Amino acid sequence: MKNILITGGAGYIGSHTAVALEESGYTPIIIDDFSNSEKSVLVGLKNILGKEVKTYEGDCNDKSLVQKIFRENKIDGVIHFAASKAVGESTKIPLRYYSNNIGSLLVLLEVMKEYDVKNIVFSSSCTVYGQPDVLPVLESTPRKEAESPYGNTKKICEDILHDHVKSKAGVKVIALRYFNPIGAHPSSEIGELPIGVPANLIPFVTQTAVGIREKITVFGSDYETKDGSCVRDYIHVLDLADAHVKSLEYLDSKQDDFIDIFNVGTGNGNTVLEVIKAFEKVSGKNLNYEIGARRAGDIEKVWANTDKVNKLLGWEAKYSLEDSLRDSWNWQKKLSGMEE
Ligand SMILES: NC(=O)c1ccc[n+]([C@@H]2O[C@H](COP(=O)([O-])OP(=O)(O)OC[C@H]3O[C@@H](n4cnc5c(N)ncnc54)[C@H](O)[C@@H]3O)[C@@H](O)[C@H]2O)c1
Secondary structure, eight states: OOEEEEETTTSHHHHHHHHHHHHTTOEEEEEEOOSSSOTHHHHHHHHHHSSOOEEEESOTTOHHHHHHHHHHSOEEEEEEOOOOOOHHHHHHSHHHHIIIIIHHHHHHHHHHHHTTOOEEEEEEEGGGGOSOSSSSBOTTSOOOOOSSHHHHHHHHHHHHHHHHHHTTOOOEEEEEEEOEEEOOOTTSSSOOOOSSSOSSHHHHHHHHHTTSSSOEEEEOSOSSSSSSSOEEOEEEHHHHHHHHHHHHHHHHTSOSSEEEEEEESOSOOEEHHHHHHHHHHHHOOOOOEEEEOOOTTOOSBOOBOOHHHHHHSOOOOOOOHHHHHHHHHHHHHHHTTOOO
16 A cells, blocks of 8 residues: 655545545545645545545645654655645735745655655646647647746746756656646535635536526637637546546656656537536526626636547546536535535
C-alpha cells in the first residue's frame, strides 16, 4: 500500500482523488488548512470509503508541519492540489496568491528532497494557454502571457518544476493541465463546495436552480462561437481524479529526472448556453438566465486535444456532460436538503 500525500485533499478535486486513490489500492493522506473547504468533506469521505482518511490540518507552507508528515509516514508520492484558485480575487490580492501557490510548491519540493520522495503530480490549468490560436489545444502549444496573478502562479510553478528536474534533483513530475472540472461523487457525499458567491458556472447554475441565486448572467453573446457564448471543455471530476491515479502509475515506470505535461479534458467544447440547456433537461428545471456583457479577462473558447494523455497515460474521459450535470444537481439537492 503506497502512501500518497494529497495537499488540499479536502478540496473539490483533492477529495475525489482521495476516493480514486483508495479505490485503486493507494493510501491517501491529506494535508489541508481548510481555507477553502469544510471539515464535513472528511465525513463525506468516511461515508464513501467506510474509514477515515488520515488528515493533517495545517498550511503546507509550514515546512515543519510538512516535515512532520514525512517523518510520521512513509510517503511514496505527492499530489499537490493546495492553492488559492479564485482568478478575480488574485487580481486584488496578488501577493497572497504568489506566496501561497508558489511557496507551498517550494516547501514540498524541499521536503521531498530531504526525505528522498521522487514522485509528484502537480495541478496546473488550461489557463496557461490563454486564448489558443489553434483548437483543440495541444500541450506543445506555447503558453501565453497570463491574464491574472492566479494564472501566472500556474505558469511559474510549471517553470519551477522544469528547473528542478533540469537540476537533476532526482524527481519525477507530471503537471496536469485541467480543463473545467464539474460534477460530484455519484453518492452525493462530496462535491464542489464554493464558499460565498461561486466563481464557476456549474455551482452558479445549481444554486440558481434551487433559488439561492436569483438568476445567471451569461457573459457575452457575440463571441465567435456557435451561439455567441463562451466555449469550455467540461470534465467530470471523477474522470479528473482517475487521471491522477494513472499519472502515479506512469511515473512509476519512469527514470529519475523526468517531467511531462498532459491536458486533462474531454476533447469536446460546449458553450455556456448549451450547458444551461443540458442542465434544464437533466434537472427538469427552467433556469432564470439573462444575456449580459462580456466579462473582462474571459477566454472566448478553449478545449483540449487529448491524444497525448489518451495514448501515454491510457486515460480517457468516460462521463458525458449530462452525467456530470446530473451528479452536480444531485449534490446541490443534497446540500439544499431536497433529496427525494
Ligand atoms: N476547479 C477548477 O476549476 C480548477 C481548474 C484548473 C486547475 N485547478 C487547480 O486544481 C487544484 C485544486 O482545485 P480545487 O478546485 O479542488 O480547489 P479547492 O479550493 O476546492 O481545493 C484546494 C484545497 O487546498 C486547500 N489549501 C489552499 N491553500 C492551502 C495551503 N497553503 N495549505 C493547505 N491547504 C491549502 C484549501 O483549503 C482547499 O481545500 C488547485 O491547485 C487549482 O488551482 C482547479
